[in-house]
Amino acid sequence: MSFKIVVTPRSFGAASPRPMELLQNKGYEIVRNSLGRPLKEMELIRLAGGADALLVGIDEVTDRVVDSLPNLKVISKYGVGVDNIALGAASRRGIPVTNTPGVNTGAVADLAIGLMLSVARQISAADHSTKNGEWKRFMGSSLYGKTVGILGTGKIGRAVAKRLRGFEVELLLYDEFKDSVFAGEVGGRYADLPEIYGKADFISLHLPLMPATGGLIGEKELRAMKPDAIVVNTARGGLVDEKALVRALREKWIRGAALDAFAAEPPRDEELLGLPNIVLTPHIGAYTEEAVLMMGMQSARNVIAVLEGKQPENVVNEIPKPS
Ligand SMILES: NC(=O)c1ccc[n+]([C@@H]2O[C@H](COP(=O)([O-])OP(=O)(O)OC[C@H]3O[C@@H](n4cnc5c(N)ncnc54)[C@H](O)[C@@H]3O)[C@@H](O)[C@H]2O)c1
Numbered sequence: 354m355s356f357k358i359v360v361t362p363r364s365f366g367a368a369s370p371r372p373m374e375l376l377q378n379k380g381y382e383i384v385r386n387s388l389g390r391p392l393k394e395m396e397l398i399r400l401a402g403g404a405d406a407l408l409v410g411i412d413e414v415t416d417r418v419v420d421s422l423p424n425l426k427v428i429s430k431y432g433v434g435v436d437n438i439a440l441g442a443a444s445r446r447g448i449p450v451t452n453t454p455g456v457n458t459g460a461v462a463d464l465a466i467g468l469m470l471s472v473a474r475q476i477s478a479a480d481h482s483t484k485n486g487e488w489k490r491f492m493g494s495s496l497y498g499k500t501v502g503i504l505g506t507g508k509i510g511r512a513v514a515k516r517l518r519g520f521e522v523e524l525l526l527y528d529e530f531k532d533s534v535f536a537g538e539v540g541g542r543y544a545d546l547p548e549i550y551g552k553a554d555f556i557s558l559h560l561p562l563m564p565a566t567g568g569l570i571g572e573k574e575l576r577a578m579k580p581d582a583i584v585v586n587t588a589r590g591g592l593v594d595e596k597a598l599v600r601a602l603r604e605k606w607i608r609g610a611a612l613d614a615f616a617a618e619p620p621r622d623e624e625l626l627g628l629p630n631i632v633l634t635p636h637i638g639a640y641t642e643e644a645v646l647m648m649g650m651q652s653a654r655n656v657i658a659v660l661e662g663k664q665p666e667n668v669v670n671e672i673p674k675p676s
C-alpha cells in the first residue's frame with residue numbers, strides 16, 4: 354500500500370537530495386508545495402486531501418487541517434517551533450507530532466550573533482550606502498564588554514551564550530528552569546525580567562511561542578529598557594508586539610532591533626519595513642546547508658518511523674494510551 358506524504362517546506366532537500374531519497378525509496382506518493390512559501394490553512398487543506406503524513410515547516414496546521422485528513426498518521430515538523438501546529442487536535446486523534454530539535458541550534462545562534470553585530474555596527478546600512486557610491490562612515494556601538502540578556506536558555510539560548518563568551522560580555526539569563534551549572538560554565542547568572550530590561554544593552558529572544566510567552570515584549574517592557582538597548586528576535590514574531598516595537602524605534606526608546614521572525618510572514622507593515630534602526634531577515638535562522646540537511650533527514654525519518662509502525666524521535670504532543 355502506498356502512502357501519500359505532503360511535503361511543504363521549500364528548502365526540504367535543497368541542500369542535498371538525501372532527505373527526498375529517503376522518502377522516495379519507500380515508494381510513497383510525494384506531493385510538494387509549489388507555492389514556494391508556507392501554506393495558509395485552506396491551501397494546505399486543498400493540497401493535503403487524503404494525506405497519510407504531513408511534513409511541514411511554518412505552515413498553518415490548524416484544527417481544521419487535522420480534521421480534514423481522516424487518513425493522517427503523523428505530522429512531522431521540519432524544525433523546532435510547533436506553535437503553528439494544532440497539537441490538541443492531533444492528540445485527540447492519537448496522531449504524533451514530531452520535530453527536529455538540536456539540529457538547527459548552531460545555525461540560529463550564529464544568526465543571532467550576526468544580527469547583534471549588524472544592528473550595533475549598522476553593517477547592513479553601511480553596505481547599502483557604500484554600494485550606492487557613498488562613503489558614509491557609520492558610527493556604531495560595541496558588543497564586546499556589554500551586558501547581554503538571553504531570554505530562554507534552552508538549546509539555542511545556550512549556544513548564543515557560549516558564543517558570547519568570546520565577547521567578554523556580562524550575561525544575564527532568564528528561563529523558567531534555572532541551570533546553575535550552565536550559568537557557571539558561561540560565566541553568567543539568572544536574573545528576573547525587570548532586572549534584564551533595566552540593565553541589558555542587548556536582549557536576545559530564544560523562547561517558544563505559547564500562551565505564557567505571547568506578547569512578552571510590549572510597550573511596558575520596551576519603555577523599561579535602556580535607550581541603548583538592542584532587541585534581537587530569532588525565535589517567533591508573536592513574542593514581540595510589533596506595533597509597540599515600531600513606536601519604540603521611531604521615538605528612540607531603544608537603539609535598535611533585529612527580527613528574523615514576524616507576527617505575520619512576510620511582514621507588510623510599511624512603517625516597520627522603513628525604519629532605519631532595524632535589521633530584518635526572512636526567517637532564515639535555520640537556513641544553512643548543514644542545518645537544512647539535518648532537518649530534512651530527521652523529519653523524513655520521523656515520517657517513515659510512524660508509517661512503519663515504529664516509535665519516531667521527538668514526539669512533542671501527548672498521545673493517549675489505548676485503553
Ligand atoms: N528563526 C528560526 O528559524 C528558528 C529556528 C529554530 C527555532 N526557532 C525558535 O526558537 C525557539 C527556541 O528553540 P530551542 O531549540 O532553543 O528550544 P528549547 O526548547 O531548547 O528552549 C526553549 C527554552 O525556553 C524555556 N521556556 C519555555 N517556556 C518558558 C516560559 N514561559 N518562561 C520561561 N522560559 C520558558 C524552556 O525552559 C527552554 O529552556 C523555538 O521554540 C522556535 O520558536 C526559530
Ligand SMILES: O=C(O)CC[C@@H](O)C(=O)O
Nearest residue numbers: 410411431432433434639
Ligand atoms: O520551517 C521553517 O521554515 C523554519 C523553522 C524554524 O523556525 C524552527 O522552528 O525550527
